[in-house]
Structures are given as structure tokens and as C-alpha cells.
Amino acid sequence: MTAFPNAPYYQRHIFFCINQRDTGEACCAQQGAQAGFERCKAQVKAAGLTGVGKVRVNKAGCLDRCAGGPVAVVYPEGVWYTFVDAHDIDEIVEKHLRGGHVVERLRLPAQIGR
């Protein structure tokens, strides 16, 4: 984008919602979000993708798409994912975070919100 010419600090930055809602409503924290975050962080590290100019794996508060939880979003692409298990996470790491290809089968449908 010509308006933002600087190299990005991270090539890809993935944020996992690990929000815990105390009201009894559905939330990512009840759906394995923490395990997904930890798996992703470990796999990215094991693949040597961690660091400046590469990949950062982050916790985030509520991303407000609770109906699709657990969710994560990859920037700068703005691609949203929902995942079930470690296999899903591994596929996101290998195909998207390393390879730059969207994992279509795990993509969060556009209409899914809170």
C-alpha cells in the first residue's frame, strides 16, 4: 500500500481470542482457545518462524465474533479462522503463517458475529 511504505514489523501477526466471559454466554475461552494459542505458539517457534520480520502469535481480548468461537485473525491479510483441534492449528501454521496461503476450510464465514 503506497500510503504505508515501511516494511512491516511482523510479516504476519495472528491474534487468538482467549476472552473469558463470566456471564455464562458462549466465549472462546470455553472452546479451547487457550490450547489453540499455545499449540500455535509452539509450532511457530518449532518451525523457526518466530520474530521480527517473521511471525508473532498473540493473545487478544474479545474479538466480538463469539458465535464462531474459538476464533483467530491473521493480519495484515485480515483472514479469520475458526478451529477445532491441533490439526487445524498445524494447518494454519504450515499453509498460511509459513506459506502465505489461506486455509479455506477453516475460514470463519463472513456473517458470523457476536
Next chain:
Amino acid sequence: MTAFPNAPYYQRHIFFCINQRDTGEACCAQQGAQAGFERCKAQVKAAGLTGVGKVRVNKAGCLDRCAGGPVAVVYPEGVWYTFVDAHDIDEIVEKHLRGGHVVERLRLPAQIGR
């Protein structure tokens, strides 16, 4: 970006590091990060910018640029900021989150890391 043709769920997504490090090292939480987050969220809401297709203000865990704390990053642009007070936050909201223009005076220098 041709590889990612879908409209973004949020036009702009800002993440504030509100990480609390317990080791005595510098961290954003000691530097007014929570106040910055809350100010930003309130100002974005007051400006009617909150929501799908518009702006989302999020908490995040450690963004690993602690030396410049408190820090925040705006995606999809990948523009990083450091801020001191409510005036700084208001300028980020008005110029960048609403107007799409980078606030150069608040930009985190590229070499600032952990």
C-alpha cells in the same frame, strides 16, 4: 491484495498491549496501557466508528516491543504507535482510525523491540 479479495470484517483493528510482566521488567501495563485502551474504546464509540466494517479496539497480550511501551498496532496497515496521554489517543482515533492517515509523530521507531 488480490490473494485476499474479501471485504475485511473490520476496516481497522487496533490492538493495545496491556500485558503485565511480573518480573519487574518494563511492560506496557506499567505505562498507562489500560488507560489508553479505555480512552480509545470510548472515543471510537463516541465517534460512531465501532462495529463490523468499521473499527474494533482490542486488548492484546505482549506485543514484544516493550522498550517502546505503551504500544498499540493498527491493522491491516501494520502501523505501530506509542502514546503518552489521552491527547495522543484522540489524535490516533481522529486522524488514523477515522481518517486513514498515519500520525507520524506518534509512530514507534522501527528499531524499537523488546
